[in-house]
Every structure is written in C-alpha cells, then in structure tokens.
Amino acid sequence: MISLIGPSGAGKSTLLRCIAGLEELDEGHIWIEGKDMSAEPAHRRPIVMMFQQPLLFPHMTVTENIMYGLTFTKMTKRERLEQVSLYLKKINMENFRDFYPSQLSGGQQQRVSLARALITNPKLLLLDEPLSSLDNELRAEIRLWMKQWLKEKKITTIFITHDKEEAMLIGDRVVVMGKKIIQQCGSPIQVYDYPANSFVAEFFSDGIVINNELFIHTKHIEMSTSPNERWYVKWKGLVKEAFMKYGKFFYQINIIDLQTDVIIQSDVPFSNMQYVWVGVHSKGHIQTFKKDGETC
Incomplete structure (x- = not known):
C-alpha cells in the first residue's frame, strides 16, 4: 500500500489518471506485472479507480451496485449473487442488500463502492482521496477497516491523501509529490525522520x-x-x-x-x-x- 501525498497541483490525481488510462502519457510507460500497459485503453487495464465521491448508481440497490462490476464476466447470475453475498458479509452490510444509495450513510456508501471495486479482483486499486467527504470519526473508522481488508485481499493500492497522519497510517510506503515530481519515497518513518530536502521537511515532517x-x-x-x-x-x-x-x-x-x-x-x-x-x-x-x- 502506497500513500501518495502532496499539495494541490502537485500532480497526484493526474498521475493516477495516467496509470488508469484516463489521461495520455507525455512520456514514459506504465508496467503492470511485467506487461507494458501504456497503449492499452482504460477498460483493458486490470485497474480500478475510486474517486472522492462513491459514485454509486442511484437507481440500483446495494446488491446491484456491487454486482455491476461482474456484469461483463462469464459468471452466471447465481455465481454473481453468491460473490455479492460474500462481499456484503465482508463489509458488514448483509441487512442492507436491498437498500438504495440514498438510504445509506456516507460511510456505508464508501463501503459499497469499495466492494464494487474489489469484487472484480483488480491487480491495482487507485484511491483518489476516497475518505475526504467523511467526518473525522467516521473517516478514522473506515480507514482502519479499509486497510485491514485491502491487506487481507493483498491488492496493490495507491492511496491519495492530503492528511499526513492518514498517509503514515495507510501506507507501507509514502511517496511525497511536489512541483509535479516525486520529491521522496520511503517508509513513513524514514520520510518523516529524514526528509530528503526542504520541500519534504516543510510539507511532511516537523522541525x-x-x-x-x-x-x-x-x-x-x-x-x-x-x-x-x-x-x-x-x-x-x-x-x-x-x-x-x-x-x-x-x-x-x-x-x-x-x-x-x-x-x-x-x-x-x-x-x-x-x-x-x-x-x-x-x-x-x-x-x-x-x-x-x-x-x-
């Protein structure tokens, strides 16, 4: 799990959109598991990207929203429903399977959104500040739950945040972006204790x-x-x-x-x-x- 942190305008979201295939590269390549994905369209990349808002389909139930990612697979409807039931249990929302997004809290919507993303078993999960719209207490709860679940699923994740403490809690590694380049990367403690330059020191460390x-x-x-x-x-x-x-x-x-x-x-x-x-x-x-x- 990588925490990607930096001030507004540093290029964090643009980087994720390039990886996801939503923006074209000016130069360089995107490699996933030894395969060059740079020329592949977004729908052919084994990547799921989540944004700040859950973006659930309002006319679909929780079950239908989670199952949507499996629509394009060869699974039967029964197999898709069985998978959804497993994920509903994982996110502790079995009693909400027939609810619509408007009937859910912000935290519940994010859980459904994450389940919809992970049910497709992506090679890479890109999270663009998915917790920014939640209040602090709920954000802390969802953050802990999300990290535990992603660790259990062993899915490589890049997580954008503006919050230094959140970056240190989520990431096995931290990448600090500034002035549209990567200023430093390393373990959270390494970057915090030994910033590489004054930009990282002033933005991420204390002293x-x-x-x-x-x-x-x-x-x-x-x-x-x-x-x-x-x-x-x-x-x-x-x-x-x-x-x-x-x-x-x-x-x-x-x-x-x-x-x-x-x-x-x-x-x-x-x-x-x-x-x-x-x-x-x-x-x-x-x-x-x-x-x-x-x-x-």
Whole structure:
C-alpha cells in the first residue's frame, strides 16, 4: 500500500489518471506485472479507480451496485449473487442488500463502492482521496477497516491523501509529490525522520528548516525558560499557541531570529505569548539537505 501525498497541483490525481488510462502519457510507460500497459485503453487495464465521491448508481440497490462490476464476466447470475453475498458479509452490510444509495450513510456508501471495486479482483486499486467527504470519526473508522481488508485481499493500492497522519497510517510506503515530481519515497518513518530536502521537511515532517539547506527534527529540539549552556545551538522563541494532542501538550513556537515556526512537545507548561529558549544538544542532530528537486 502506497500513500501518495502532496499539495494541490502537485500532480497526484493526474498521475493516477495516467496509470488508469484516463489521461495520455507525455512520456514514459506504465508496467503492470511485467506487461507494458501504456497503449492499452482504460477498460483493458486490470485497474480500478475510486474517486472522492462513491459514485454509486442511484437507481440500483446495494446488491446491484456491487454486482455491476461482474456484469461483463462469464459468471452466471447465481455465481454473481453468491460473490455479492460474500462481499456484503465482508463489509458488514448483509441487512442492507436491498437498500438504495440514498438510504445509506456516507460511510456505508464508501463501503459499497469499495466492494464494487474489489469484487472484480483488480491487480491495482487507485484511491483518489476516497475518505475526504467523511467526518473525522467516521473517516478514522473506515480507514482502519479499509486497510485491514485491502491487506487481507493483498491488492496493490495507491492511496491519495492530503492528511499526513492518514498517509503514515495507510501506507507501507509514502511517496511525497511536489512541483509535479516525486520529491521522496520511503517508509513513513524514514520520510518523516529524514526528509530528503526542504520541500519534504516543510510539507511532511516537523522541525526547523534553515536556509533550505539544514534541518533539525522537532524530536531533537528542547525548550526552556532559560538557555541551556550545553546546547550546541539555541534561539529565542515566542509561544504562539498551546494545544493538547494524544494526552500531551504541544506548543507552536515562533523562532524569532529564524523567522520560522516549529511545533514542540513539552511536559513543562508554558503560556501563550511567553518568551522561551529552544535548542539542540548535538551537531549530529543537524541534517544537511539535498538540493530541492533531487529525488530520493
């Protein structure tokens, strides 16, 4: 499972549409299981693409929607219905088989949409922000369920999201796109802890970027009401905002000399608009970047 993340305009959706055959390539090739699919029309590619909205057929029941993908196979109607029953059980919607999309919640519609996609056994599943229309609580529930099911089905998946935490939770690997190229790819922790350049650091990681050349991860940064003589480097900062997450206090600090902000976790209580000192113990915690545009 690959999480594809980047700002608007980075080219994420265009990339998925090219893979799916909905957009023509300017250059390059699309290979799936050793076969060049670049010249194949969309309907001949073993790919299913899901969009932000479920796009269910409103005049069809849940059963009919899920079964639609099997319409073009050689399966008998009985065999298709048996497959649908298995998938209804998987998505825990056996009691909704005769419901229409308008009678379902947003989360239920997405489950039906995913079942309709997977029942065709695609080689590759492309998900273009399929959870963006759901509220946070439902999104978290569907996200966990979806990942478990896709892992069970062992279907290669590319998942577009704007949410950094969601990208880290979903993806075995994360691909960060920016300026219409791939800036970095790797495991979620690798990309978060060791961003390849300032673009990735500012978009996906947390820390201080200095002159687009140096990076200090937030996990190496300490804060105090007075400077620590053992710090290798230190700066004066101002607490702009305090908030709690995962039962811990976090602070948005404006580093005055660097004219930049950083989020720091601290068990010591601080107040808004309070002046503090932030620093780093070791030179080894300061990372040197590749130049922007160099890929990982």
